[in-house]
Amino acid sequence: MSAAAKEAGLQLDGYLPYRLSVASNAVSGLIARAYQDRFGLTIPQWRLVCVLAEDGGLTQGQLVARTVMDKVTVSRAAQGLQKRALVARSDHHADGRSHVLALTDEGRALHAEIAPLALAYEAALISGLSPEEVALLKRLLGRLQAAAGQLAGETA
Amino acid sequence: MSAAAKEAGLQLDGYLPYRLSVASNAVSGLIARAYQDRFGLTIPQWRLVCVLAEDGGLTQGQLVARTVMDKVTVSRAAQGLQKRALVARSDHHADGRSHVLALTDEGRALHAEIAPLALAYEAALISGLSPEEVALLKRLLGRLQAAAGQLAGETA
């Protein structure tokens, strides 16, 4: 009774979007739990901390672009971080609507504490893969993302 | 000001869990919109249809295992499909708690209609990749998923 589907060439196990989703959920769930349990950070919050550690002094709009998250998500994550005094907001010098976000000393300290853990998780995940395989994987993921974006744009 | 982060070796852009999540969201979003708009199916519903087309006559517990989804998600997806008469439930011959799900003729027809679209999306996404690259990608995704599962189990 499964013969028909096999002829059709569509099996869920081999379907790339499915495989991608399952793998991503497994990894995200693992990481999310780790950050939540140990530092009380959500993934959006962690992303902001990470980007602000790389380049401080960004507006929320810039953070939206850098993190590929919704502006509502960024807004809420920023509020949470501000409440915990991990980021500071200062008025934008030239635009009264906008605020400039940067890590506080406390925020920087937290980032310094989490970063090794984050890298350890990544290392554990890719253990057993060669550096070439990892590089290729990242390149392929980028391609998929770009292709999806283009297709979404065409349909819209 | 970004020097410190670069020394630390942690940049969001190159962080694999981030890349994986972004790529997966882009692809899932695209697919979800397509199924929703054209057939009124959610992704969980589509997964059930797909698995039931491969192997009909499964219980929800078996579907949970095959689709890597929560039992609550499967329950709701099954209800939705039943309301639209795309799947039929019959009592399990040996277990009164359990029901056996199978596609109706209508469900099979819908599957036959969607499958080509699903394959076309996959083909569009991987256009530009060689078959070897696609095979490797799937293998690597499987490895990541397995590694994440193992790490989650260890921590629990």
Next chain:
DNA sequence: GCGAACTCGTTTCAGATGATACGAACTCCG
């Protein structure tokens, strides 16, 4: 047999998500 412990599936509830609407501030022109 018969009660304790377990499993299947549903319901309920709290938290997260993103589309939409909105207020405030800015830009552009006439």
Next chain:
DNA sequence: CGGAGTTCGTATCATCTGAAACGAGTTCGC
């Protein structure tokens, strides 16, 4: 100036998600 149109960020709402509680059915041990 001053009003139309745009952009930044927030608030609201409808939806989705999974953890936990639950009722019904089954299995096991005595």
